[in-house]
Amino acid sequence: MFLLLAVYAVASLVHFVHNAEFLGDYPGLPASWSSGGVYLAWVAMTVVGGIGALLVYRAREWIGLMLLAVYAALGLDSLGHYVVAPISAHSSMMNTTILLEVGAAALVLLEVTRRLFGLITGRRATDSSRRS
Incomplete structure (x- = not known):
């Protein structure tokens, strides 16, 4: 779990840094954003x-x-870039950072769901999976 969280945090940071540094290049974002x-x-x-x-x-x-x-879920929200402008309007680097963050967030959400299901059903994660 913690490895997935670290991967997601890094992917998210890469996307947000790219977004912040090239904010004016991202299509469809409000001009008021800084x-x-x-x-x-x-x-x-x-x-x-x-x-x-x-x-x-x-x-x-x-x-x-x-x-x-x-x-x-906040990481999945980066798909909102494609609500305001199509994939084709974004550069390959924009798409790469967006999709890496979203993919990592989806993996975290799957693991969280698996663990929550285990709590609900009374099945605990194994020691080896709890360390990941």
Whole structure:
């Protein structure tokens, strides 16, 4: 789980840095957005993930996993780039960073769902999968 979270955090950071540094090049984004605002959004969403991970680590799994589900959903929200402009309007680097973040977020959400299902059904994750 924690390896997936680290991969997602890095993928998210790469996307947000690219977004912030090339903000004017991203099609369809509001002119009112600023680079600083993009970085602040990344910090805020990452704090949600960090708190969730800490709670899971400290055996407060229900609330921790719920926060991690929110964190993953925030990464899926990057698909919103394609709501305001089609894939073809984005550069290959834009598409790469967006899709890497979304893919990593989807993997985190799948793992969180698996763990939540285990809590609901009474099946606990194995020790080896709990360390991942």
